[in-house]
Amino acid sequence: MNDTTAGKAAADKAATLSLNGKASQMPMRSGTIGPDVIDVGKLYANTGCFTYDPGFTSTANCSSRITYIDGDEGTLLYRGYPIEQLAEGSNFLEVCYLLLHGDLPNKGQFDQFRTTISRHTMVHEQMTRFYTGFRRDAHPMAIMTGTVGALSAFYHDSTDINDQTQRMIASHRMIAKMPTMASMAFKYSIGQPFIYPRNDLDYTANFLQMCFAVPCEPYVVNPILARALDRIFILHADHEQNASTSTVRLAGSSGANPFACIAAGIACLWGPAHGGANEAALNMLEEIGTVDRVAEYVKRAKDKNSGFRLMGFGHRVYKNYDPRAKVMQKTCHEVLDALGVRNEPLLKVALELERIALQDEYFIEKKLYPNIDFYSGITLRALGFPKDMFTVLFAVARTVGWIAQWKEMIEDPEQRIGRPRQLYIGAPRREFAAIEKRA
Ligand code: CMC
Numbered sequence: 001m002n003d004t005t006a007g008k009a010a011a012d013k014a015a016t017l018s019l020n021g022k023a024s025q026m027p028m029r030s031g032t033i034g035p036d037v038i039d040v041g042k043l044y045a046n047t048g049c050f051t052y053d054p055g056f057t058s059t060a061n062c063s064s065r066i067t068y069i070d071g072d073e074g075t076l077l078y079r080g081y082p083i084e085q086l087a088e089g090s091n092f093l094e095v096c097y098l099l100l101h102g103d104l105p106n107k108g109q110f111d112q113f114r115t116t117i118s119r120h121t122m123v124h125e126q127m128t129r130f131y132t133g134f135r136r137d138a139h140p141m142a143i144m145t146g147t148v149g150a151l152s153a154f155y156h157d158s159t160d161i162n163d164q165t166q167r168m169i170a171s172h173r174m175i176a177k178m179p180t181m182a183s184m185a186f187k188y189s190i191g192q193p194f195i196y197p198r199n200d201l202d203y204t205a206n207f208l209q210m211c212f213a214v215p216c217e218p219y220v221v222n223p224i225l226a227r228a229l230d231r232i233f234i235l236h237a238d239h240e241q242n243a244s245t246s247t248v249r250l251a252g253s254s255g256a257n258p259f260a261c262i263a264a265g266i267a268c269l270w271g272p273a274h275g276g277a278n279e280a281a282l283n284m285l286e287e288i289g290t291v292d293r294v295a296e297y298v299k300r301a302k303d304k305n306s307g308f309r310l311m312g313f314g315h316r317v318y319k320n321y322d323p324r325a326k327v328m329q330k331t332c333h334e335v336l337d338a339l340g341v342r343n344e345p346l347l348k349v350a351l352e353l354e355r356i357a358l359q360d361e362y363f364i365e366k367k368l369y370p371n372i373d374f375y376s377g378i379t380l381r382a383l384g385f386p387k388d389m390f391t392v393l394f395a396v397a398r399t400v401g402w403i404a405q406w407k408e409m410i411e412d413p414e415q416r417i418g419r420p421r422q423l424y425i426g427a428p429r430r431e432f433a434a435i436e437k438r439a
Contacts, residue, residue, distance in 0.1 A: 067240040074320035092233040120176035121197035140185035149263035183210035204230040224338040238401030244268040253418040278390040281312030282377030312374030319367035
């Protein structure tokens, strides 16, 4: 085992499993911070048993240097830097560099990175035809799943995953083209012409102009709103081995085309338990409508038979306030102030819902706190995006996390095709009978 790739063997530590009177020793590994892991890689060979962990609640699938979460403390670090500090002092493109390369760039490195990304912002002109093949009322995440997958048919010079340079070019292309493709999905859905990228603008300002400019008049980006969206992108940039990132890693573990892997991540992100929660949270706030109905919805959320959950609440890893939700709440206030929105009724509903839920025994006992999606919907709607674009914006920001994790996996000497095992509970072996002989 190589210390630098898979964490140090935890000195003098091993786990012992006693099974049918026979003891099996399993080595343990330590990371830089966080829980140790028991290496069960030889468990089947030594005992004939698998581990069973649906939803991977206790299973580390890889070692990674990119993002660290302490869910009990409510801590999130990108390459060691706290999310609050990055959200305050950095910008999204710098965070992209950090996630991709491991360190913050100096001025020269940043300028070069910015130039490289801006030179990849256009998509192949033929890509526009893919968009026009969709119904106008298609969900933009459906469009994104298809069109990002279609990129794999275009950029043949950056799909050799064994070539380091090609891997980096594919990464740059993904980061650069996602805003363009997301804005095209949006423009198509509202029947407006696609707007080409403007490389003189910053990453997020350019995205806003591609979404909201029209060819017939000049569009001036509001710097406060651009900064707010940039911060929202920082908050969403990576989140270690979440469902969509694990999907990208699993798809990539077979050696698949990188653009196709990202399309797989987008498909996974769409679900309401994951990235789709921001859209679902705003739908819920709208449905509640007024502060006086909050208690009724909290009651419903506690009733298992109702099938209703508070969207934007709870998290697999955070058993404390999601640190991103705090920054998001602040950003929400900033955006509403900048737009002169006073007394936004949905913000009132959200604040009251949070207040009541955080005092409620059910939520306290289960450690359910607002997550990033709780306030993001109100903020994104105020920025001018329709609900069905919310998860698309999440995808734009998460692309750097996906591609950095994909690259890390390909470059990890321990990487093997991802292939979970199962507990088979189906019919035991039986003999086939021709149809006329069946009862
Ligand atoms: N409202 C009411 N009860 C909840 C909620 C909620 N939002 N979330 C969890 N619970 C209850 C759940 O019923 C269960 O109760 P019990 O132990 O009595 O069966 C307990 O809390 C644990 O829930 P779980 O479903 O076993 O937990 P999980 O780790 O599998 O699920 C989650 C995590 C995020 C899918 C879940 O909390 C949820 O569905 N939240 C709402 C959707 C949401 O906001 N998702 C965004 C996640 S953050 C952004 C992202 O990663 O994309």
